[in-house]
Amino acid sequence: MKSLAELDAIRDKVKNRLDLREVKEDRTRIVVGMATCGISAGARDVLVEFVKEIESRGLSGITVTQMGCIGLCSMEPIVEVHSPGMEKVIYANVTPEKADKIIAEHIIGGKPVEEFAIGAAQTGGM
Amino acid sequence: MSVRSQVLVCGGTGCTSSGSIKLIDEFENRIKEHGLENEVEIVKTGCFGLCALGPVVIVYPEGAFYSMVKVEDVAEIVEEHLLKGRIVQRLLYEESVHEGSDEIKSLNEVDFYKKQHRVALRNCGVINPEKIEEYIGRDGYRALNKALKEMTPQEIIDEIKNSGLRGRGGGGFPTGLKWQFAANSVDDQKYVCCNADEGDPGAFMDRSVLEGDPHAVIEAMTIAGYAIGSNQGYIYIRAEYPIAVQRLQIAINQAREYGLLGKNIFESGFDFDLEIRLGAGAFVCGEETALMTSIEGKRGEPRPRPPFPAVKGLFGKPTLLNNVETYANIPRIILEGADTFASIGTEKSKGTKVFALGGKIHNTGLVEVPMGTTLREIIEDIGGGIPNGKKFKAAQTGGPSGGCIPAELIDTPIDYDSLTAIGSMMGSGGLIVMDEDNCMVDIAKFFLEFTVDESCGKCTPCRIGTKRLLEILNKITDGNGTMEDLERLESLAEAIKAGSLCGLGQTAPNPVLSTLKYFRHEYEAHIVDKTCPAHVCKGVAKYEIDADKCKGCGLCAKQCPVGAISGEVKSPFSIDADKCIKCGACMDKCPFKAISK
Numbered sequence: 202m203k204s205l206a207e208l209d210a211i212r213d214k215v216k217n218r219l220d221l222r223e224v225k226e227d228r229t230r231i232v233v234g235m236a237t238c239g240i241s242a243g244a245r246d247v248l249v250e251f252v253k254e255i256e257s258r259g260l261s262g263i264t265v266t267q268m269g270c271i272g273l274c275s276m277e278p279i280v281e282v283h284s285p286g287m288e289k290v291i292y293a294n295v296t297p298e299k300a301d302k303i304i305a306e307h308i309i310g311g312k313p314v315e316e317f318a319i320g321a322a323q324t325g326g327m
Numbered sequence: 328m329s330v331r332s333q334v335l336v337c338g339g340t341g342c343t344s345s346g347s348i349k350l351i352d353e354f355e356n357r358i359k360e361h362g363l364e365n366e367v368e369i370v371k372t373g374c375f376g377l378c379a380l381g382p383v384v385i386v387y388p389e390g391a392f393y394s395m396v397k398v399e400d401v402a403e404i405v406e407e408h409l410l411k412g413r414i415v416q417r418l419l420y421e422e423s424v425h426e427g428s429d430e431i432k433s434l435n436e437v438d439f440y441k442k443q444h445r446v447a448l449r450n451c452g453v454i455n456p457e458k459i460e461e462y463i464g465r466d467g468y469r470a471l472n473k474a475l476k477e478m479t480p481q482e483i484i485d486e487i488k489n490s491g492l493r494g495r496g497g498g499g500f501p502t503g504l505k506w507q508f509a510a511n512s513v514d515d516q517k518y519v520c521c522n523a524d525e526g527d528p529g530a531f532m533d534r535s536v537l538e539g540d541p542h543a544v545i546e547a548m549t550i551a552g553y554a555i556g557s558n559q560g561y562i563y564i565r566a567e568y569p570i571a572v573q574r575l576q577i578a579i580n581q582a583r584e585y586g587l588l589g590k591n592i593f594e595s596g597f598d599f600d601l602e603i604r605l606g607a608g609a610f611v612c613g614e615e616t617a618l619m620t621s622i623e624g625k626r627g628e629p630r631p632r633p634p635f636p637a638v639k640g641l642f643g644k645p646t647l648l649n650n651v652e653t654y655a656n657i658p659r660i661i662l663e664g665a666d667t668f669a670s671i672g673t674e675k676s677k678g679t680k681v682f683a684l685g686g687k688i689h690n691t692g693l694v695e696v697p698m699g700t701t702l703r704e705i706i707e708d709i710g711g712g713i714p715n716g717k718k719f720k721a722a723q724t725g726g727p728s729g730g731c732i733p734a735e736l737i738d739t740p741i742d743y744d745s746l747t748a749i750g751s752m753m754g755s756g757g758l759i760v761m762d763e764d765n766c767m768v769d770i771a772k773f774f775l776e777f778t779v780d781e782s783c784g785k786c787t788p789c790r791i792g793t794k795r796l797l798e799i800l801n802k803i804t805d806g807n808g809t810m811e812d813l814e815r816l817e818s819l820a821e822a823i824k825a826g827s828l829c830g831l832g833q834t835a836p837n838p839v840l841s842t843l844k845y846f847r848h849e850y851e852a853h854i855v856d857k858t859c860p861a862h863v864c865k866g867v868a869k870y871e872i873d874a875d876k877c878k879g880c881g882l883c884a885k886q887c888p889v890g891a892i893s894g895e896v897k898s899p900f901s902i903d904a905d906k907c908i909k910c911g912a913c914m915d916k917c918p919f920k921a922i923s924k
């Protein structure tokens with residue numbers, strides 16, 4: 202160990218993971234439907250893609266979790282994105298390619314990808 | 328590996344003994360079975376503090392706090408939570424969930440953690456102590472870099488002085504001043520030592536720090552080496568702490584590999600290395616001069632001071648000795664500055680203190696609170712109160728050297744001076760809670776039996792005096808005491824305090840004196856009324872059969888080893904008090920609870 206820079210390099214490599222060992226409200230959460238319907242529609246690949254993209258782009262403070270069926274089985278894989286200070290956005294029929302785009306435009310760019318999103322209103326009462 | 332979920336399993340001694348290592352194996356198997364090994368990471372951490380609920384497992388990012396997890400539960404956690412995202416509600420620690428909803432609180436909102444402030448324990452239960460990278464990820468070894476690159480030894484010592492840090496090993500001596508004395512001594516060789524002997528019965532603070540965050544101690548000792556001009560350190564730890572010893576050795580090896588111990592650390596030209604020395608677990612070896620004699624390979628006996636260790640210590644060389652928890656605070660002080668540290672706590676007691684909470688309390692475990700927190704907050708808010716609706720009677724701090732705090736002083740702030748003022752002491756952090764079922768004479772006896780066993784025998788007042796004290800206590804609890812015995816206890820106690828060489832003898836009478844001060848009436852009850860108000864002391868017990876409750880089954884008579892019980896079946900039995908040897912066997916057997924003492 203010679204310098205602070207070396208120390209920093211090690212720190213930055215594990216920091217993301219350590220940050221996630223805390224429950225924080227102000228975090229962007231990506232939630233993937235992982236009930237039977239979701240899994241059979243390919244939700245696992247979508248989930249893995251999100252995790253990989255976050256890691257390879259070095260994003261921090263974002264969690265990827267799963268949820269059960271929300272009653273829109275025909276639209277699975279379904280993904281909800283909760284960003285602090287924004288309405289939650291629900292994406293339907295997500296594929297790994299769409300996941301990349303959601304990361305790039307919504308998570309990083311701050312603008313929901315309208316073309317994949319279904320309005321919050323549509324889910325009401327279902 | 329792109330990890331989305333982390334399963335933290337407590338690998339402290341408490342949870343390990345309730346089976347947490349088996350849980351880890353099971354998690355690994357199940358996670359592989361479902362092909363999740365690249366997304367889910369298992370992290371074996373140090374103690375989370377809530378030992379009573381162990382084994383504890385926390386799953387992030389949701390922060391689901393699962394308590395008392397059994398091997399059979401692991402499959403469900405993996406299949407439901409890790410695979411499908413459905414939290415296993417039945418295993419959640421109920422306190423960790425918002426009332427009326429399923430939402431999980433952050434740990435800081437849970438009652439047990441809310442009033443705690445973690446400085447010394449900041450990494451315990453968060454990182455894997457066997458991975459130096461995780462320690463570095465939490466800003467580890469930055470303080471060492473700062474110390475070596477940006478500060479002079481005197482600046483470091485001044486920073487420690489300004490922080491107001493005092494020794495956590497019991498004495499409460501100002502740490503910065505101690506470092507100054509060691510730095511001022513001129514010699515070709517000096518040593519830095521860490522006291523990890525932790526001999527107080529019921530204490531496990533230092534063990535938990537070493538098991539959960541060993542690098543904090545290594546980093547601090549290296550900083551101390553630079554500050555006082557030493558390049559060799561020793562950690563003296565009892566061999567009864569195998570997990571701590573093992574993790575410490577792993578940590579030392581990793582620090583060496585990274586060049587954080589050894590030659591030319593951070594290219595500063597400073598060399599430092601550390602070795603572990605195992606103690607055999609004698610309480611007296613925690614005393615500083617005995618500890619050093621023991622490291623030298625000799626019989627661990629105290630010697631007179633002066634000369635103080637800072638002048639003539641290990642191998643006759645100037646030596647700095649601090650406690651584990653004292654060291655664990657050092658990296659934070661260097662990194663965040665003395666003022667940040669000094670903003671926690673009270674006027675004369677800065678920072679936090681770790682306590683091992685035990686006895687009659689819901690949440691037995693490890694807690695760290697700002698100095699000045701009241702005993703009431705620790706017992707009621709953090710500890711969750713006394714179980715079974717019993718009444719709080721007293722708390723004992725400072726172990727065999729300390730004293731008790733009675734219920735009427737429950738609002739005493741916990742700091743060095745307040746505790747000394749009421750005849751107890753901070754001690755190293757054992758905190759034992761007692762309820763109405765504890766006899767205070769019996770408690771005094773318990774600690775005295777300990778010191779009688781542990782006295783090294785070098786001085787007569789300690790070796791023989793403590794034995795005589797214990798004999799008088801036994802006489803009292805056997806129902807043979809007289810009121811003069813109380814005065815005898817007091818004068819003997821003073822003589823032992825005055826005539827003993829080391830802290831062991833000087834403080835050994837404290838448990839007697841403090842119980843005499845606050846619970847004299849309990850002593851008197853044993854002497855005058857020949858009863859033990861808490862029904863603990865068998866010697867004054869009078870076993871009697873309540874004729875109204877007795878159904879005449881005769882079970883007790885069969886049980887009695889001396890034939891003291893007689894009677895006709897189906898009519899009440901009775902005990903012959905002259906024959907009864909007060910063994911209590913009959914009482915345990917009576918199905919109608921007709922026998923009392």
Ligand SMILES: Cc1cc2nc3c(=O)[nH]c(=O)nc-3n(C[C@H](O)[C@H](O)[C@H](O)COP(=O)(O)O)c2cc1C
Pocket residue numbers: 493494495496497498499500522523524525526527610611612613614615616648649650651653654755829830831
């Ligand atoms: C009988 C006896 C036992 C002691 N046991 C311990 C112990 O287990 N751990 C400890 O840190 N200090 C113990 N001490 C206090 C040490 O002598 C010494 O004051 C302390 O380690 C200094 O470190 P500190 O200034 O950081 O507290 C004991 C003292 C006596 C008299």
Ligand code: SF4
Pocket residue numbers: 611628629781782783784785786787789790827828829830831832833
């Ligand atoms: S006071 Fe007791 S323990 Fe200490 S040196 Fe004397 S005999 Fe040994």
Ligand code: SF4
Pocket residue numbers: 870886887888889890891892902906907908909910911912913914
């Ligand atoms: S306490 Fe023991 S000796 Fe006394 S009556 Fe009961 S069984 Fe017999």
